Amino acid sequence: MNNETQKELSIISQEEVEEIKNALPKSTFGGNNVKHYQGFWIRESFLARILSFQRHFIARDTDLIISGLPKTGTTWLKSLLYTIVNRAIYPVNQNPLLRNHPQELVYNLENDIYGEAFAYPRPQHLDELPSPRLLSTHLPYAPLPESIRTSNCRLLYICRNPLDKFTSNFHFITSFVKNSNIGEMPHIEDLFDDYCEGKSLYGPFFEHVVTYWKMSIEQPNKVLFLKYEDLKDDPELYLKRVAEFVGMPFTPLEESQGVISQIIEFCSIGNIKELEVNKSGVINKFFEKKSYFRKGEVGEWRNHFTPAMAERMTRLMEEKLRGTGLSFKLIP
Numbered sequence: 001m002n003n004e005t006q007k008e009l010s011i012i013s014q015e016e017v018e019e020i021k022n023a024l025p026k027s028t029f030g031g032n033n034v035k036h037y038q039g040f041w042i043r044e045s046f047l048a049r050i051l052s053f054q055r056h057f058i059a060r061d062t063d064l065i066i067s068g069l070p071k072t073g074t075t076w077l078k079s080l081l082y083t084i085v086n087r088a089i090y091p092v093n094q095n096p097l098l099r100n101h102p103q104e105l106v107y108n109l110e111n112d113i114y115g116e117a118f119a120y121p122r123p124q125h126l127d128e129l130p131s132p133r134l135l136s137t138h139l140p141y142a143p144l145p146e147s148i149r150t151s152n153c154r155l156l157y158i159c160r161n162p163l164d165k166f167t168s169n170f171h172f173i174t175s176f177v178k179n180s181n182i183g184e185m186p187h188i189e190d191l192f193d194d195y196c197e198g199k200s201l202y203g204p205f206f207e208h209v210v211t212y213w214k215m216s217i218e219q220p221n222k223v224l225f226l227k228y229e230d231l232k233d234d235p236e237l238y239l240k241r242v243a244e245f246v247g248m249p250f251t252p253l254e255e256s257q258g259v260i261s262q263i264i265e266f267c268s269i270g271n272i273k274e275l276e277v278n279k280s281g282v283i284n285k286f287f288e289k290k291s292y293f294r295k296g297e298v299g300e301w302r303n304h305f306t307p308a309m310a311e312r313m314t315r316l317m318e319e320k321l322r323g324t325g326l327s328f329k330l331i332p
Contacts, residue, residue, distance in 0.1 A: 012055070017048045029194040030173045030186055032201070038143045040202050050139070052114040057126070057145045063153035064246055066106060066136040067212065069202055071168040072160040073228040074136060078106040079267040081156065082134060084243050087259065092266045099277055106134045132246070138202040141211045154221075154246060157212040160228040161328035162205055163301035163313055166195050170304070192309055196316055206320035213326045229298050229329045235264045299330070 021044060025036040033044045042050060059065075066081060068074045079102045083095060090096060096105060107113055113126060113135075126133070137144070148155070160168075170188055198204030216225035224245045231238050239260055243249050250260055265271065301310070314330075321327060 012048055012051050014048075017051065020051070021047050027199060029199050030169075030191060030201075034199075034201070040140050040143065040204070040208070041199055042201065046110065049110050049114045050143075053110045053137075053139075054143065054145050056114070057109060057147060059145065059147040059151040059153040060131060060133060061152035062131040063133045063135060063148075063151075064156065065109075065148065065153060066134075066156050066158070067141075068138065068158040069160075069165065069200070069205065069208055070138055071172055072165055073158045073231065074138075075102050076228075076231075076267065076269060076272075077156065077158045077226070078102040078134075078136065079272055080239065080263065081242065081246070082106055083263050083267055084239065085132060085134060085246060085248060087248075087254075087263070092262050095266065097267075097272065098275060101277060102272070106136050109135050109137045110139065140202065140208045141215055152222075155212075155215075155223045156226065156242065156245070157216065157223055158226045158228060158231075159209045159212070161298075161301075161330055162195075162317060163305060163310065163330060164228075164298060165205065166192065166200075166313075167301045167304050169200070188304065189309075196312060206317075210320070210324055210326065213324060217325075227328070232298055236260050239263060301330075 021035060024047075026044075027034050027036070027041070034041045035044050035047060037047065037050070064081065064085070066074055066077050068077070079097060082097065082102065082105050083090075083092075086096075103112075107129075141149070147153075159165075170191055173186060173191070194200065195203075195205065198207070202208060212223060213225055216223040224242065226238060226242075240250060254260070305313075317328065
């Protein structure tokens with residue numbers, strides 16, 4: 001297939017996008033005009049890139065794809081996965097994360113690769129990336145391209161308890177609104193109402209999480225389900241699981257040499273956020289690099305939730321997770 005043919009396949013007409021967009025239910029939350037597409041909420045401006053991703057992405061069996069809702073620890077997991085996979089090439093003191101934001105090393109498919117939906121994909125075209133390709137997506141499981149669902153590529157899904165996820169997302173949204181002057185500062189109560197009603201980017205939250213949870217039980221060699229809280233509690237155990245899942249287990253010699261501890265320390269949120277490369281600049285023209293790292297604490301929701309909000313979310317969590325076998329730790 002020549003470049004011109006590839007280019008034609010990658011282009012989606014604006015007319016087609018507008019036709020689909022106009023037929024979708026719409027709403028607004030968090031300063032965004034959003035559309036309800038295939039069971040989840042997306043920014044209107046994201047529809048073209050998601051269509052392109054769904055139609056044209058061809059997974060390799062060797063692909064390693066991180067999935068998860070925004071603000072659930074995906075950036076942290078990108079740091080860990082990149083370092084685990086490349087540990088034989090780069091010792092910690094030469095890790096490319098010293099010079100690159102994690103989002104620049106593990107490409108988000110719908111934003112980085114297919115971000116320019118009406119043009120040929122970015123210079124880091126998929127075919128040029130060596131295997132294993134380290135990629136990511138925020139999409140729910142069902143709308144993923146067929147090649148992801150049917151190939152032998154592996155998905156590493158990370159989730160976070162719904163209260164801390166909301167808290168982190170609230171800080172991210174308010175910071176973005178403040179810095180971009182796109183509108184009035186959203187109120188936490190309004191955002192929380194939307195969140196409980198299932199209105200959040202790439203959400204509803206519980207449907208997103210439960211579907212991946214079920215897939216991890218049905219296809220444990222295909223989907224590794226990780227909880228942010230577990231990674232915080234016992235990072236060594238879960239780093240070993242990640243390494244085994246991607247086919248690169250730590251050797252006894254590496255363990256005796258403290259390689260796992262070095263990776264944990266280097267990729268810690270406290271260390272990564274203090275690297276000079278992550279203190280300035282933007283990702284995808286809009287999001288400040290430093291906005292991807294904040295406290296990363298478990299249980300911070302208690303500083304923001306009223307008792308009524310916490311009770312409402314607890315009841316909702318019990319309802320949505322009943323019978324799934326999935327639960328979340330809310331207090332450290």
